[in-house]
Amino acid sequence: MMGRTIVIDPGRCIGCQACVSACRECDSHRGRSMIHLDYLDQGSSVASSPTVCMHCEDPLAPCAQVCPAEAILVTPDGVVHDADKSRCIGCGNCVNACPMGVPKIDLAAKLQFKCNLCYDRTSYGLAPMCATVCPTGSIFYGTLDELRTERPGVEVASTFDIDGTILSTGVAVVVPRDRPRGLPLPGGAGEHPRVTGSPQPAGHLEPNADNVLGEPLP
Amino acid sequence: MTIPLDPDISPPGTTRFRDAGGIPADRWRAIRGEETLVPTHCCFCGVQCGMYLRVHDGKVFGVEPRDHDINRMRLCPKGLNAYQQVNHPDRLTAPLLRRSRTDDLRPVSWEQALDVTAEQIRRIQADHGRDAFGLLGGASLFTEKTYLVGKFARVALRTRHVDYNGRLCMVSAAGANKLSFGIDRAANPFADILLTDCLLIAGSNVGECFPVMTQYLWGARDRGASLIVVDPRETSIARTADVHVALRPGTDAAFFDAVLHVVIAEGLVDQEYVDAHTTGWDEVKAAVAEFTPDRAAEICGIPAAQVVQVARMFATAPRAMAWHARGIEHHTQGVENCLAVINLCVATGNLGRPGAGYGTITGQGNGQGGREHGQKSDMLPGGRSISDPVHRRQVAEIWGIEEADLPLAGTSMMEMVHQMRRGEIRGLLGVCNNPFVSLPNYHVVKEGYDALEFHAQCDFFLSETAANAHLVLPVTVWAEDDGVMANAEARVVRHRKAQQPPEGVRTDTWVLCELARRLGVGDKFAYTGSEQVFEELRIASRGTVNDYYGITYARLDETGGIAWPCPDVTHPGTPRLFEDGRTAHADGKIHMQAVGWHPPADPYDDQFPMSLTTGRTVAHFLSGNQTRRLGGLVEQTPRPWIEVHPSHGFANGDPVTVHTRRGSATFPALVTEAIRPDTVFVPYHWPYPVAANEMTIDALDPRSKIPEYKVCACRIEAAAEITPVPAPPMPPGRESYAEAQRARAEQLPPTSSQGRGTSQP
Numbered sequence: 001m002m003g004r005t006i007v008i009d010p011g012r013c014i015g016c017q018a019c020v021s022a023c024r025e026c027d028s029h030r031g032r033s034m035i036h037l038d039y040l041d042q043g044s045s046v047a048s049s050p051t052v053c054m055h056c057e058d059p060l061a062p063c064a065q066v067c068p069a070e071a072i073l074v075t076p077d078g079v080v081h082d083a084d085k086s087r088c089i090g091c092g093n094c095v096n097a098c099p100m101g102v103p104k105i106d107l108a109a110k111l112q113f114k115c116n117l118c119y120d121r122t123s124y125g126l127a128p129m130c131a132t133v134c135p136t137g138s139i140f141y142g143t144l145d146e147l148r149t150e151r152p153g154v155e156v157a158s159t160f161d162i163d164g165t166i167l168s169t170g171v172a173v174v175v176p177r178d179r180p181r182g183l184p185l186p187g188g189a190g191e192h193p194r195v196t197g198s199p200q201p202a203g204h205l206e207p208n209a210d211n212v213l214g215e216p217l218p
Numbered sequence: 219m220t221i222p223l224d225p226d227i228s229p230p231g232t233t234r235f236r237d238a239g240g241i242p243a244d245r246w247r248a249i250r251g252e253e254t255l256v257p258t259h260c261c262f263c264g265v266q267c268g269m270y271l272r273v274h275d276g277k278v279f280g281v282e283p284r285d286h287d288i289n290r291m292r293l294c295p296k297g298l299n300a301y302q303q304v305n306h307p308d309r310l311t312a313p314l315l316r317r318s319r320t321d322d323l324r325p326v327s328w329e330q331a332l333d334v335t336a337e338q339i340r341r342i343q344a345d346h347g348r349d350a351f352g353l354l355g356g357a358s359l360f361t362e363k364t365y366l367v368g369k370f371a372r373v374a375l376r377t378r379h380v381d382y383n384g385r386l387c388m389v390s391a392a393g394a395n396k397l398s399f400g401i402d403r404a405a406n407p408f409a410d411i412l413l414t415d416c417l418l419i420a421g422s423n424v425g426e427c428f429p430v431m432t433q434y435l436w437g438a439r440d441r442g443a444s445l446i447v448v449d450p451r452e453t454s455i456a457r458t459a460d461v462h463v464a465l466r467p468g469t470d471a472a473f474f475d476a477v478l479h480v481v482i483a484e485g486l487v488d489q490e491y492v493d494a495h496t497t498g499w500d501e502v503k504a505a506v507a508e509f510t511p512d513r514a515a516e517i518c519g520i521p522a523a524q525v526v527q528v529a530r531m532f533a534t535a536p537r538a539m540a541w542h543a544r545g546i547e548h549h550t551q552g553v554e555n556c557l558a559v560i561n562l563c564v565a566t567g568n569l570g571r572p573g574a575g576y577g578t579i580t581g582q583g584n585g586q587g588g589r590e591h592g593q594k595s596d597m598l599p600g601g602r603s604i605s606d607p608v609h610r611r612q613v614a615e616i617w618g619i620e621e622a623d624l625p626l627a628g629t630s631m632m633e634m635v636h637q638m639r640r641g642e643i644r645g646l647l648g649v650c651n652n653p654f655v656s657l658p659n660y661h662v663v664k665e666g667y668d669a670l671e672f673h674a675q676c677d678f679f680l681s682e683t684a685a686n687a688h689l690v691l692p693v694t695v696w697a698e699d700d701g702v703m704a705n706a707e708a709r710v711v712r713h714r715k716a717q718q719p720p721e722g723v724r725t726d727t728w729v730l731c732e733l734a735r736r737l738g739v740g741d742k743f744a745y746t747g748s749e750q751v752f753e754e755l756r757i758a759s760r761g762t763v764n765d766y767y768g769i770t771y772a773r774l775d776e777t778g779g780i781a782w783p784c785p786d787v788t789h790p791g792t793p794r795l796f797e798d799g800r801t802a803h804a805d806g807k808i809h810m811q812a813v814g815w816h817p818p819a820d821p822y823d824d825q826f827p828m829s830l831t832t833g834r835t836v837a838h839f840l841s842g843n844q845t846r847r848l849g850g851l852v853e854q855t856p857r858p859w860i861e862v863h864p865s866h867g868f869a870n871g872d873p874v875t876v877h878t879r880r881g882s883a884t885f886p887a888l889v890t891e892a893i894r895p896d897t898v899f900v901p902y903h904w905p906y907p908v909a910a911n912e913m914t915i916d917a918l919d920p921r922s923k924i925p926e927y928k929v930c931a932c933r934i935e936a937a938a939e940i941t942p943v944p945a946p947p948m949p950p951g952r953e954s955y956a957e958a959q960r961a962r963a964e965q966l967p968p969t970s971s972q973g974r975g976t977s978q979p
Contacts, residue, residue: 012432012436012458013454014425014426014429014432014455014836015425015454015836016294016295016426016429016836017295017836017837018292018293018294018295018297018298018429020295020850020854021295021298021299021850021854022293022298024298024850025298042870042890043864043870043889043890043891044890044892045457045891045892046452046453046454046457046890046892047457129283132283132291132292133283133292133293133294133297133298134292135292135293135294135429135430135431135432135433136425136429136433137433137436150440151440
């Protein structure tokens with residue numbers, strides 16, 4: 001795994017899409033967001049999670065491997081870049097190869113766009129824009145040690161089994177865990193509202209006449 | 219291979235750029251070298267996140283996170299998109315006037331616009347008395363401007379009818395704080411949340427309304443703090459909370475009384491603290507005696523065991539804090555709900571210590587500062603009472619007028635609307651508010667405004683309310699003027715001017731001063747800018763509870779903000795209250811208030827058996843006038859919806875009509891188990907005919923006069939069609955930016971979808 005990388009903690013995500021707006025504001029692909037916000041179990045939960053490019057390490061960047069124009073470059077620091085605009089032919093191979101559904105094709109421009117870990121910022125030593133602004137820290141940028149100092153006991157994973165194919169990534173994800181000391185469960189195993197009864201029927205409630213407007217005021 | 223670096227265009231300190239050629243290296247050449255970063259704060263909620271506005275060639279063109287104490291680089295989507303307001307093509311750039319409501323608005327000169335306004339003020343006041351002209355301000359204005367609104371009403375208009383939209387925000391919390399502590403603000407700074415062991419959040423969807431505050435919440439939880447959330451909906455923070463109390467809307471006071479009941483029954487009261495610092499404990503004890511967990515379970519519709527669990531968690535934590543927001547404040551017993559929470563904190567001795575205390579989460583950016591200096595109908599600058607002869611004399615002296623010329627207390631915002639309907643108020647100036655979306659019972663509000671003989675409205679976009687006015691005055695957005703705001707911690711922060719306003723746009727300060735000149739009191743309003751107003755405000759607040767005297771622009775520039783009271787220029791400010799155990803009451807005690815419970819004002823019956831509750835969504839701010847035109851935010855949340863429990867048999871997206879005794883509208887269903895089966899939720903940022911506030915009730919809390927937005931009786935039924943969202947109003951002759959964009963998109967050649975990963979331009 002890269003030294004400084006993104007770690008995603010879906011348990012903290014509040015679905016605010018600050019990451020999506022931030023991505024649109026950063027300089028490397030102005031006006032377009034390269035992040036998806038996924039609703040994990042809509043209908044029974046408000047859980048959500050941001051998806052950035054996972055910067056696959058093994059196999060190394062499937063998107064780059066299938067690119068017929070050799071437009072997708074991987075830098076030695078592990079960053080899988082978006083397609084070189086002078087080479088990209090907009091064929092969509094990368095879209096089909098990516099196991100995470102990350103790259104996008106702009107049909108009019110016939111060009112691919114994807115997260116490049118905010119290379120304009122990270123190469124200056126800044127955090128990517130999404131991780132900088134994420135209100136909850138659901139998108140963390142730093143080393144594993146920095147993460148563990150801030151969040152004691154946190155476990156992360158960077159190897160995933162996708163339909164039998166094992167994939168190792170440069171971006172890690174916080175693993176849900178049981179609750180030590182009654183802590184909430186990252187990953188979101190909260191309980192749904194427990195409800196008893198129903199609103200009281202008419203007659204039980206006495207509206208306070210002084211409070212209901214429409215009557216002349218004193 | 220490694221390509222050589224071009225030092226002009228490569229990031230400094232970079233030794234290796236990439237291993238293969240191809241990417242034009244200058245693609246990252248931003249205009250950073252030529253841009254200026256202006257340090258300021260977000261214009262939206264009460265967190266007041268620090269941010270830089272990126273300015274190039276005299277124009278704001280972007281935003282950059284700023285490492286400010288409050289937000290430590292974090293920003294929410296509203297903050298990230300806020301800068302787009304500044305040079306938005308929908309901005310108003312000329313005053314608009316119509317002679318009658320049947321005419322169209324037409325551009326006029328500033329001279330003409332101000333002359334008409336002054337003439338109408340004089341005519342209405344001459345014919346019907348001074349109180350026939352009203353003034354409604356806003357809590358998104360800088361504190362200097364809210365001070366001016368109050369002064370303008372009392373000195374230039376000499377009307378008692380002035381109020382502001384903070385009346386819809388957190389006056390219940392303010393009222394409760396004044397009753398208990400004699401001071402109206404949160405007791406602790408956000409940073410104290412990091413130190414707490416148990417955090418109770420009542421009636422606040424923190425994740426959507428105050429997203430940046432969640433970093434404090436998670437910081438506490440990383441340390442092992444427990445989290446209790448009291449909310450009818452399973453919000454994003456409730457989802458992972460240790461306890462989520464999904465109570466029935468409108469039953470908060472009963473719940474908190476029952477929690478205190480258990481605290482007393484289990485001997486968990488900090489009796490030493492209560493004996494030393496409070497009055498009224500016996501009355502409180504007697505009042506909560508009848509609220510057993512079983513009774514609370516019946517009233518609130520929750521398991522009784524949760525009451526006991528919350529009581530034990532909160533009372534046994536070494537340091538516990540309670541933060542609350544509109545969920546418990548928007549009720550006919552909003553003040554009582556807040557008092558019940560305060561009673562719990564006081565009884566458990568959780569006050570005046572790091573990590574122990576209470577706070578209220580302000581909705582509007584300047585919800586706190588906006589009510590401190592006389593914009594409220596019953597208040598004069600410095601939180602003085604307009605009914606107190608001593609306070610009146612003090613302020614009259616500062617303003618250079620006779621005390622007898624100061625009007626008495628007026629009525630609240632919603633009451634003023636009823637007075638408009640009855641013809642008691644015949645003229646109105648609105649500054650920075652949008653009651654057509656934000657007030658409850660829309661049809662009544664429209665009737666009130668339609669009955670006005672003259673209505674002038676200041677705004678920078680044509681809000682729904684401005685579109686209905688006789689005169690619209692185009693004013694600046696926040697980034698075009700200097701000023702201060704006080705955030706939810708009562709920390710005063712400095713906003714900076716980042717660009718000149720567009721041609722034809724004036725500041726609200728200039729408008730009020732020019733009108734005052736035309737009304738013959740120009741000498742009392744001879745300000746050249748915000749700092750001069752602030753200097754007067756400092757003096758006007760000197761020695762009061764809301765003491766700003768020690769705060770200056772220069773000090774704010776040097777610090778990350780200063781919390782009031784700050785009595786002199788060497789004082790560091792007061793981030794945490796009551797550390798010495800004394801409150802602002804004359805006896806220094808906490809005046810505990812006994813709290814009961816009564817049902818909501820709108821009765822349930824066979825016709826209306828369910829509860830409708832309303833709230834916000836993260837992409838929009840209040841009435842949406844500022845956010846419903848910003849592309850990214852509209853894309854994120856284009857329209858309102860109705861949240862219903864699966865037990866009602868609807869599918870996602872089904873048209874569902876919600877009816878109340880005041881109106882009805884049809885929204886697409888969001889079917890989710892995250893809401894109680896007896897409750898539905900609609901976000902309120904949109905105008906009629908998709909306004910949640912068409913349906914809400916205008917019953918008021920008798921003390922704070924806040925409307926009961928958070929609960930009314932309703933029924934839902936399947937419908938045929940979803941009510942479409944109306945386009946934002948535009949000045950005559952100008953097409954909406956959104957519409958123009960749509961038209962351009964339609965002219966593009968059709969493209970075929972390539973499936974997953976396709977992004978349409």
